[in-house]
Amino acid sequence: MPELPEVETIVRDLHQTLPGKTINNTQILQSNVVQQSKKLFKSKLLGKTFKSIRRRGKNILAHVDPECILVVNLGMTGRLGFKDTDSVFTHPAVYFQLDNDDTLIYDDVRRFGTLNIFTEREWKERSKQLGPEPLSSSYKSADLHQKLVTSRAPIRSWLLNQKNVAGVGNIYANESLYLSGIHPGRSANSLTKLESNLLHQALQKTLSSAINNRGTTLRNYRDASGLKGTNGANLTVYGREGESCVSCSEQVSRIVFSNRSAFFCPGCQK
DNA sequence: AGTGTATCCTGCAGGC
């Protein structure tokens, strides 16, 4: 569910409210979202104060002192927010009771999300397995092309692999490919330098405008205050099978590979 | 080594 723009929106909100708050108690209602020992998980957070909230790919990094990071991956339906906001929590999985009587809630319908505690050192190692941040100014079109030529995977699948680019999911992979005129089934190594350049630009444009719109809400996604993202209106192909392409009026098609739907315009994407 | 598939889980929409 949440991809880079949705996670970024939540992180920015939480960074305004969470730092300085101390965890008085942690309650785990759905134990499978916490992969480590529950006892250890609780004890490592007890009495700790949130410092900063950051993002790496689709992961929320909540730094608590000292040298300890709570890493939250929202999976398909995970949500983080405060009790008594507009948010309705139907499937609470973890409660964090804070020293100002607020309760931070991790809620997750399908429970594909995960919460883990890492030391700074452990996370640094783990983070190496993730690809570059697509919105980083140091991420250049040449970096993308250099990596693309090493893989025969379909470009849509390639984009979903977090080792290649961090934070891209099915919505923004499809939208970026549409914007750059590339068919989702093309093998990664078939992309020319020019196409890599177009894709690089499309990724940055698609992701940054989605952040400006506070993410895409199709069904479950809500920001930390419980509000929906407004980027759904900007989607050109994702979820629009059978509708007319906005630029050539051919019908948007859906094909399935790697168990995931790919949406594209047969007229615009070769 | 590099890819595709099945799987974790719940809820919802659509067809009959």
Add this chain to the structure above:
DNA sequence: TGCCTGCAGGATACAC
């Protein structure tokens, strides 16, 4: 109305 099927924004263990 109710049952069944397919599908959903992710990540990963496994088979080939």
